[in-house]
Amino acid sequence: QVQLVESGGGLVQPGGSLRLSCAASGLTFSSYGMGWFRQAPGKEREFVAATSWSGGRTYVAYYADSVKGRFTISRDNAKNTMYLHMNSMKPEDTAVYYCAADDSTVRRSALRVKYWGQGTQVTVSS
Secondary structure, X not given: OOEEEEEOOEEEOOOOOEEEEEEEEOOOHHHEEEEEEEEOOOOOOEEEEEEEEEEOOEEEEEEOOOOOOOEEEEEEHHHOEEEEEEOOOOHHHOEXXXXXXXXXXXXXXXXXXXXXXXXXXXXXXX
């Protein structure tokens, strides 16, 4: 049984930083694509960032344009954990952030994600 557990959400001021974690179990973490999506109230769940497995120890990271240059995705295969480092945060980053996993690649469409975490709230406000 695949489980994805997010942590690290909270309240942060505009311009601040936050790090989210996603601990995975029940899957071969090193060969899975892992990613983050977010959903603001009244909006659809949208892609944020992902890291896909390209074979061996090669991973490719890709980002939504809205977070490129501010957010960084990383993974620690020894700990079966993925991270999202968020810097220069804006009020529009406020959302529930969801961890996602899929076979080798997490696609940008939320409709095509195989596994989801339960989400963690991130609020950017002064």
